[in-house]
Amino acid sequence: MASALAYSFPAEAVTLFLAGVLAALVAVAGYRAWKSSRITPAERERLRRAALAERGKVGDASLVEVRGELVFYSYAIRGVEYTASQDVSMLHDYLPTEDALSGPVWVRYDPRNPANSIVLAEGWTGLRSKPQGAAPQRP
Numbered sequence: 001m002a003s004a005l006a007y008s009f010p011a012e013a014v015t016l017f018l019a020g021v022l023a024a025l026v027a028v029a030g031y032r033a034w035k036s037s038r039i040t041p042a043e044r045e046r047l048r049r050a051a052l053a054e055r056g057k058v059g060d061a062s063l064v065e066v067r068g069e070l071v072f073y074s075y076a077i078r079g080v081e082y083t084a085s086q087d088v089s090m091l092h093d094y095l096p097t098e099d100a101l102s103g104p105v106w107v108r109y110d111p112r113n114p115a116n117s118i119v120l121a122e123g124w125t126g127l128r129s130k131p132q133g134a135a136p137q138r139p
Contacts, residue, residue, distance in 0.1 A: 053121035056108030063105050075107045077114040084117050091120050104128060
């Protein structure tokens, strides 16, 4: 009886079924590989900071404002004034004290795209600390 059941399916149907299962497995494996190879936005930002800290040109900038986890700064490159901000939420360990966040800073920027800039990265900081005895300036 079992041998009769095995022969009731045509060979083409079994081949098509196995080909469909194989195609589904390849599709699932491909999707998983594609999903794991994608770079997260946080990792993309970390790579951008690392590239600028390594190869960016250094220039002078002025710290405009610190609002929460955003640092606003302004700088001029070849006569063009840029005002930018950087989210430093992932860089709390590299921030100086709150009183030191004012005045002039250094900026690292991409010479081909000067609007792409940073003032703080994992391996570099452009935030200048105030001298030890200096009193914080109050408005």
